[in-house]
Amino acid sequence: MRMFEIGKRLGMCASFVRQGARIADVGTDHAFLPIWLVAKGVSPCAVATDINELPAQKARANIKKYKMGDKVTTFTCDGLEKVSPEDVDDIIIAGMGGEVIWGIIDRAKWLCDKKYRLILQPMSRADNLREGLLSAGFAIIDEQPVCEGDRLYTVICAEYAPDGVRYAPSDIYFGGLRGKTDSLSRRYFARQARLLASRVKGLEKGSREESQLLAIIDELEKAAEE
Ligand SMILES: C[S@@+](CC[C@H](N)C(=O)[O-])C[C@H]1O[C@@H](n2cnc3c(N)ncnc32)[C@H](O)[C@@H]1O
Missing domain, CATH: 3.40.50.150 (Vaccinia Virus protein VP39)
Incomplete structure (x- = not known):
C-alpha cells in the first residue's frame, strides 16, 4: 500500500x-x-x-x-x-x-x-x-x-x-529559537511580543512583573526586526 x-x-x-x-x-x-x-x-x-x-x-x-x-x-x-x-x-x-x-x-x-x-x-x-x-x-x-x-x-x-x-x-519566550534570524523565527518573535503586550495590560502599572515583561517584549521586538 x-x-x-x-x-x-x-x-x-x-x-x-x-x-x-x-x-x-x-x-x-x-x-x-x-x-x-x-x-x-x-x-x-x-x-x-x-x-x-x-x-x-x-x-x-x-x-x-x-x-x-x-x-x-x-x-x-x-x-x-x-x-x-x-x-x-x-x-x-x-x-x-x-x-x-x-x-x-x-x-x-x-x-x-x-x-x-x-x-x-x-x-x-x-x-x-x-x-x-x-x-x-x-x-x-x-x-x-x-x-x-x-x-x-x-x-x-x-x-x-x-x-x-x-x-x-x-x-521561556525565546526557547531554542533565540539567535535565529530566518523569517519564520522572526514572525514567531513578533507574535510572542504581541501576546505578551496584551498580557501586560492586565498587570499593575510600575510593578516588577510589568517592567520585566516590558523588557522581554522589547527584546522580542528587536529580534523580530533583525
Ligand atoms: C489534536 S490531537 C493531536 C494529534 C497528533 N499528535 C498531531 O499532532 O497531529 C490531540 C490528541 O491528544 C489526545 N490527548 C489529550 N490529552 C492527552 C493525554 N493526557 N494523554 C494522551 N493523549 C491525550 C487527544 O485525545 C487527541 O487525540
Whole structure:
C-alpha cells in the first residue's frame, strides 16, 4: 500500500527523531506519525498512546490498514502511563496545549534521564512548557518554527541535563529559537511580543512583573526586526 505523506508540522517533529530510535507518540490520534516513521525506516518500532477511546480506535484502524500491527503498539491511557521506560528512546508529544504537554512530562519522572529525547509541539502556551522543562532541568537543545497552511508552530527538542540548566526569564519566550534570524523565527518573535503586550495590560502599572515583561517584549521586538 502506498504510504501517505505527513504535513510540514508533523514532518518537523519527525526530523528531530534520531535514526533507529524507538518512539512513543503521545496523543497520537490517527497514529500517522508512528506509522510513517516506521514505514520510512527511521524507527524500528513505536508505541502510540491516546487518552480517548475514539482516537485510539482510529489509530488501531490505521495501524491495521498499513499492516503495522507487529511494529506499532497502542495504549489507551493518560500520557505515558502504560509505556515502559525500557521500550522507548524518543518521545513525541504534539498537537496539545503547552500546559497539558508539561503535565504529561512531569508525571513521567523516568524522563529525567539524558538517554531520552523529547520532541514537543505545543499548540499554545509554549512559554509554560519551556518554563516547566527548564526549571525541571531539561535543556532545550534545538527548536524550529514551521508553517503549515497559514498557521505558525514551533517544535521543541529537549533532553534532560543532569547538571541542571541556567536560564534567564526571557528564555521561556525565546526557547531554542533565540539567535535565529530566518523569517519564520522572526514572525514567531513578533507574535510572542504581541501576546505578551496584551498580557501586560492586565498587570499593575510600575510593578516588577510589568517592567520585566516590558523588557522581554522589547527584546522580542528587536529580534523580530533583525
Ligand atoms: C489534536 S490531537 C493531536 C494529534 C497528533 N499528535 C498531531 O499532532 O497531529 C490531540 C490528541 O491528544 C489526545 N490527548 C489529550 N490529552 C492527552 C493525554 N493526557 N494523554 C494522551 N493523549 C491525550 C487527544 O485525545 C487527541 O487525540
